[in-house]
Amino acid sequence: MAIKPTPTVAVATIVLAGFALLPVYAVLAGDSFVLSLGTRILVMALAAASLNLILGYGGMVSFGHAAYLGVGGYVVGIMAYHGVTSAWVQWPVAILLSAAVALFIGALSLRTRGLYFIMITLAFAQMIYYVGVGLYDYGGDDGLTLNARSDFGGFPSLDDRPQFYYLCFILLVAALYLMKRLVGSRFGQVIRGAKSNDPRMHAIGFPTMRYRLTAFVIAGAVCGLAGVLLANQADFVSPATMHWTRSGDLIVMVVLGGMGSLMGPVYGALTVLALEESLSSLTHYWKIIFGPFLVLVVLFGKGGIAGLIARWERRK
Amino acid sequence: MLEVRGIDTFYDRSQVLFGMELEIREGEVVTLLGRNGMGKTTTIRSIMGLTRAAAGSIRFAGSEIRELPSYRIAQAGIGLVPEGRQIFPNLSVRENLVATAIPRDRAWTFERVVALFPRLAERLSNMGGQLSGGEQQMLAIGRALMTNPRLLILDEATEGLAPLIREEIWACLTQLKAQNQAILVIDKNLDALTRIADRHYVIEKGRVVWSGSSAQLLANPTVQHRYLGV
Numbered sequence: 001m002a003i004k005p006t007p008t009v010a011v012a013t014i015v016l017a018g019f020a021l022l023p024v025y026a027v028l029a030g031d032s033f034v035l036s037l038g039t040r041i042l043v044m045a046l047a048a049a050s051l052n053l054i055l056g057y058g059g060m061v062s063f064g065h066a067a068y069l070g071v072g073g074y075v076v077g078i079m080a081y082h083g084v085t086s087a088w089v090q091w092p093v094a095i096l097l098s099a100a101v102a103l104f105i106g107a108l109s110l111r112t113r114g115l116y117f118i119m120i121t122l123a124f125a126q127m128i129y130y131v132g133v134g135l136y137d138y139g140g141d142d143g144l145t146l147n148a149r150s151d152f153g154g155f156p157s158l159d160d161r162p163q164f165y166y167l168c169f170i171l172l173v174a175a176l177y178l179m180k181r182l183v184g185s186r187f188g189q190v191i192r193g194a195k196s197n198d199p200r201m202h203a204i205g206f207p208t209m210r211y212r213l214t215a216f217v218i219a220g221a222v223c224g225l226a227g228v229l230l231a232n233q234a235d236f237v238s239p240a241t242m243h244w245t246r247s248g249d250l251i252v253m254v255v256l257g258g259m260g261s262l263m264g265p266v267y268g269a270l271t272v273l274a275l276e277e278s279l280s281s282l283t284h285y286w287k288i289i290f291g292p293f294l295v296l297v298v299l300f301g302k303g304g305i306a307g308l309i310a311r312w313e314r315r316k
Numbered sequence: 317m318l319e320v321r322g323i324d325t326f327y328d329r330s331q332v333l334f335g336m337e338l339e340i341r342e343g344e345v346v347t348l349l350g351r352n353g354m355g356k357t358t359t360i361r362s363i364m365g366l367t368r369a370a371a372g373s374i375r376f377a378g379s380e381i382r383e384l385p386s387y388r389i390a391q392a393g394i395g396l397v398p399e400g401r402q403i404f405p406n407l408s409v410r411e412n413l414v415a416t417a418i419p420r421d422r423a424w425t426f427e428r429v430v431a432l433f434p435r436l437a438e439r440l441s442n443m444g445g446q447l448s449g450g451e452q453q454m455l456a457i458g459r460a461l462m463t464n465p466r467l468l469i470l471d472e473a474t475e476g477l478a479p480l481i482r483e484e485i486w487a488c489l490t491q492l493k494a495q496n497q498a499i500l501v502i503d504k505n506l507d508a509l510t511r512i513a514d515r516h517y518v519i520e521k522g523r524v525v526w527s528g529s530s531a532q533l534l535a536n537p538t539v540q541h542r543y544l545g546v
Binding site: 186189190192193195196197199200201202203204205206207208260 | 365366386389396404407412415
């Protein structure tokens with residue numbers, strides 16, 4: 001099916017092309033920091049995209065999504081600590097463990113709704129956070145420095161910044177493609193329908209709890225992968241990765257970028273991290289500027305950045 | 317096809333249905349009549365498993381369904397068009413129809429449903445929330461048909477609709493009846509119901525107080541006046 005060159009498609013193409021060309025700029029300008037920042041944006045966009053699946057499309061306001069970032073990161077850190085650095089072992093274990101944790105949390109928390117769901121996901125995430133704090137053999141509260149990055153046995157090499165960057169980029173694009181297919185499928189239609197009227201979807205013949213739990217597990221697994229990348233990017237993992245404020249950051253990225261929009265989490269991660277980087281260089285109290293900005297976007301920019309682009313598209 | 321025997325249903329400690337009885341046979345159009353608050357919607361909610369009946373028996377196609385979850389009851393072949401339509405506003409018209417499709421030997425396909433409601437064909441890409449009330453009602457009926465129900469239940473399907481749209485809905489039900497679709501209808505339009513339906517149940521305070529054919533109902537002004545306020 002041909003893709004119409006609408007502003008939504010144009011902006012998405014420009015942003016993704018910008019990401020694709022960033023290493024070229026970094027090499028030409030001799031600016032390695034921008035590549036490091038770009039990698040972090042891609043990783044956080046991946047985590048936000050996973051949250052968007054359940055929050056944006058499924059209406060499940062998980063306030064503990066950063067727990068999977070920590071689970072993925074700690075699997076890499078602990079396995080590396082014990083000398084297991086092969087990515088072919090580390091990454092599947094991290095993804096499967098994140099999925100298993102999501103299955104456990106989801107099976108219990110999805111029985112609740114609204115504020116209770118928010119609180120129970122927050123509670124589980126804080127429990128996992130304190131498990132991290134209690135891992136004294138692995139640095140406890142101070143965190144764990146990675147002995148070595150995950151090793152694919154040659155290519156791609158995560159020690160090579162452009163290669164690592166492109167790996168993150170490819171994984172993000174693959175995740176976005178997966179989300180697009182998922183959301184457009186019957187599974188996605190049921191999830192989205194249940195968001196607006198769960199009892200009705202149930203009464204039509206769909207055990208919505210199973211559908212929502214499946215989405216919750218997929219989101220946890222993808223976020224676990226983001227945790228793997230984040231730990232490798234920082235060469236470090238600590239309980240702070242899964243603190244509830246980090247879950248709040250992910251929600252901010254999704255809301256700011258546009259809930260229930262494919263590219264929303266990418267715009268959100270890009271805006272939040274770019275603003276954080278630029279404002280924090282101006283003042284130590286950069287959040288005083290960022291806070292009101294966020295309030296304005298929530299009040300006047302319904303649908304976030306992706307919503308603004310969509311409205312512009314409708315006006316044309 | 318559907319046999320409801322002596323069901324009692326409560327909302328918390330307040331009893332709404334008192335030994336409710338109802339029977340629908342293959343291809344029959346049956347109505348549930350009564351004034352507001354008499355238990356019509358609760359009867360339907362009990363059949364669908366949305367409000368569990370505390371006692372009695374609900375058998376559908378030979379199987380007991382009283383304790384099944386609502387999604388299993390729908391899968392068994394009962395399609396509900398609920399009061400207030402309750403279409404999915406964040407799904408497109410097409411998605412509202414295809415997302416909920418359950419293919420069975422009865423062949424309600426997307427194409428057939430769209431042919432039944434040509435108005436929907438023009439608005440397939442629109443979101444459900446962008447439709448008019450009448451179009452939403454057509455979509456709600458179409459969505460229920462896409463589950464290929466053996467029994468279709470409509471709860472106040474013409475409530476709040478313009479007379480012209482109401483006539484379209486009644487015409488649609490007449491077509492469905494001609495195709496041997498079993499239907500249970502709750503509505504206030506006695507003229508249309510007596511034209512379409514085979515039998516009627518009149519309920520008062522959670523129990524059946526009268527049942528009979530359209531001809532018997534039309535010939536009984538006492539029932540019409542006393543229980544239906546006509």
